[in-house]
Amino acid sequence: MNEIRNVPGLWTSLFHWISYMFFIAFLPKKAKGPLIAFISAVILLIQTTLYITFVADRTGPYFNIANSLFALWTLVPFLMFTSGSFCNKVYYCARAFILGAFFVSLGWQFYSFNFSKIPGMAGFGGECLFMALIAVFSIAVIYTAERWNLKVDQEMNVTPIAAAGVLVIALATYVLSSLSYAFQGVPFTAARDAEIYSIRSLTYFGGVAILFAVHLQLCEVYTQNERHALQSVLDTQYRNYRAMQDSISIVNQKYHDMKHQIALLRSELGNEKKLEYLDQVESEISTYEAQNKTGNEVLDTILTGKSQQCYANHISFTCVADGHALDFLSVMDMSAIFGNALDNAIESVMKIENPEERLIHLSVSMQRQFVSIILRNRYKDEPVMHEGLPQTTKKEKALHGYGVKSIKSTVEKHGGAASVGTRDGWFELSILMPAAQKGKR
Numbered sequence: 529m530n531e532i533r534n535v536p537g538l539w540t541s542l543f544h545w546i547s548y549m550f551f552i553a554f555l556p557k558k559a560k561g562p563l564i565a566f567i568s569a570v571i572l573l574i575q576t577t578l579y580i581t582f583v584a585d586r587t588g589p590y591f592n593i594a595n596s597l598f599a600l601w602t603l604v605p606f607l608m609f610t611s612g613s614f615c616n617k618v619y620y621c622a623r624a625f626i627l628g629a630f631f632v633s634l635g636w637q638f639y640s641f642n643f644s645k646i647p648g649m650a651g652f653g654g655e656c657l658f659m660a661l662i663a664v665f666s667i668a669v670i671y672t673a674e675r676w677n678l679k680v681d682q683e684m685n686v687t688p689i690a691a692a693g694v695l696v697i698a699l700a701t702y703v704l705s706s707l708s709y710a711f712q713g714v715p716f717t718a719a720r721d722a723e724i725y726s727i728r729s730l731t732y733f734g735g736v737a738i739l740f741a742v743h744l745q746l747c748e749v750y751t752q753n754e755r756h757a758l759q760s761v762l763d764t765q766y767r768n769y770r771a772m773q774d775s776i777s778i779v780n781q782k783y784h785d786m787k788h789q790i791a792l793l794r795s796e797l798g799n800e801k802k803l804e805y806l807d808q809v810e811s812e813i814s815t816y817e818a819q820n821k822t823g824n825e826v827l828d829t830i831l832t833g834k835s836q837q838c839y840a841n842h843i844s845f846t847c848v849a850d851g852h853a854l855d856f857l858s859v860m861d862m863s864a865i866f867g868n869a870l871d872n873a874i875e876s877v878m879k880i881e882n883p884e885e886r887l888i889h890l891s892v893s894m895q896r897q898f899v900s901i902i903l904r905n906r907y908k909d910e911p912v913m914h915e916g917l918p919q920t921t922k923k924e925k926a927l928h929g930y931g932v933k934s935i936k937s938t939v940e941k942h943g944g945a946a947s948v949g950t951r952d953g954w955f956e957l958s959i960l961m962p963a964a965q966k967g968k969r
Contacts, residue, residue, distance in 0.1 A: 534725075535636040537580035539659050540628075543635075545572045546663055547628030548602055550670055551620045555610040564609055571605055595706065599625050615691035616684065622698035623739050627670060629705070630732035635662030637725050673740065677747040684750050694742060701735030754930075761934040765867035766860050769830060822892070824851025826862045831890075834870040842883035843874065849892035853899045853963060857942070864938040865901070868931035869957055873905040876955060880908050894963065899944075901959035911955060935959075 549568060557564065578601065583594040602625050606617040639658045643649050649658065686694075705728040822828055831847055838845040854862065870888075877886040888905040932948065935957070939946040944961030 535632055536655070537583065538576060539636065539655075540583075540632050541572070541576040541579045542659075543632035543663065543666070544602055544625060544628035545575065546667065547631070547670070548605055548621065548624035550667060551624050552605060552609050554674075555606075555616070555620065556612050557609055558611050559609060567608065568605065571608075575601055596702075599702065602628075613686065615686045615688050618691045619684075619686040619694050622694045623743065626698050626701055626732060626735045626739060627666075629702075630729070630736050631662065631666035633725065633729045633732055635659055635666075637729055638662075640725075677743065684746065686746065690742075690746055694739060697735065697738055697742070701731060701738075705731035705735075754933075757930045758934050758937060761868065761930045762860060762864050762938075765863040765934075768833075768867055769826070769859065769863040822847075822849040822851030824849075824854050824862075826857075826859050827851045827854060827866065827892075830862065830866045830870070834866075834874065837874060838888065841874070841878060841886070843877055843886040843888060844884075845888045845890075847890045849890065850894060851892070853892060853894045856963065861938050861942070864934050865959070868935050869903050872931050873903060873955075873957075876907045877905050880906060895960075897963055899959075899961045899963045901957075901961075903957040904954045906953060907950075907955045911950065932957075 545568075552564075559567075575598070579598055583598050603617065603621045606621050610617060610620075635658070639649075639655065639662075643658050644654065646654075648654060822831070827849060828851065831849070835845055835847075837843075857865070870890075873888045877888060880886050885906050888903070890904075891900070891902045893900050932946075936946045939959050939961055942961050944959060946957065946959045948955070948957050950956070
């Protein structure tokens with residue numbers, strides 16, 4: 529067969545739409561549910577009309593220019609539906625465009641060369657049936673290849689250099705696949721339609737393979753960066769614990785020395801006003817003594833340090849804890865859980881202007897064979913939740929949010945589970961771990 533019919537505009541438009549809607553389903557979104565479904569259907573209708581009117585069945589440079597503008601159109605849904613950086617949107621848009629182009633080109637070649645000759649498959653009904661099967665097949669292939677690397681509502685933080693690199697690869701793939709439409713008799717071009725479509729399918733396949741390899745590399749870098757960030761959080765909390773332990777030990781020693789000196793002065797003074805002054809001094813320095821006696825020295829140290837931080841910032845911090853229930857946790861694990869949790873709680877209540885509403889409550893208890901840890905704090909603004917985690921409101925989001933991840937990672941390491949949520953104006957972190965496991969202290 530020397531001449532075959534070009535891919536109808538309907539299928540080209542539909543496969544591109546399927547491809548980018550697949551990626552949008554996994555990315556953080558600005559809208560939800562019916563609104564996305566309605567707008568995406570409108571976008572499909574508009575882009576199909578545009579492609580059939582201005583791109584399909586065109587030849588020469590006009591085809592390439594029109595198709596380039598159509599490629600830009602595929603960025604629109606990413607801009608409308610997904611949140612996050614512009615680089616992320618460009619990155620996934622470029623991948624979606626090449627994937628859609630590959631599957632529609634490959635599917636149409638199979639149909640034109642083979643399946644259109646089957647009785648009953650030559651008409652529009654046969655086209656619809658076969659292309660529907662190719663659409664299902666393409667979604668299955670994309671999902672199988674991407675499921676290990678894509679997580680719902682997770683932004684991969686693509687850098688501008690990475691986005692530009694992927695864009696260049698996609699552009700080069702498109703240019704090589706379309707040379708035959710604009711030029712004849714030059715390298716990498718063909719004169720017959722059958723050859724043109726074969727070159728196009730093979731070129732798009734190469735582009736898909738290269739972009740997927742780049743994606744795997746970026747995912748590996750992202751995973752390593754996240755692992756290093758979590759370890760950095762653990763190390764920071766452990767260093768904070770050691771610093772608190774040293775400072776609290778010194779303060780307690782000085783406190784006990786001063787308490788004995790005040791007792792000696794009180795026995796030698798008879799003036800009532802002087803005694804009142806000594807009482808006041810003793811009351812003030814008593815706030816620096818380690819008041820938390822939970823039965824676990826590590827927890828006592830962490831709670832004492834955070835209690836002093838709360839006192840300095842006019843935060844009411846109450847604690848009811850059975851420290852013996854946490855004996856199976858290592859110092860690093862204790863620092864990761866309670867250090868990160870209390871830091872997040874203090875940061876949250878500090879945004880509340882009224883000091884009387886700056887409330888934090890911690891409870892640690894045994895419930896049968898499980899340790900229950902519940903930390904509750906008031907908050908000013910309702911936190912935005914994604915995948916069970918609160919999203920940071922800070923501009924540099926890539927540098928934040930690992931505190932809760934560190935907590936969940938530590939808890940899951942011991943076979944437990946951690947969850948966060950809001951209720952009646954309180955933000956609540958709830959942890960449940962089996963107490964049977966014994967760790968090394």
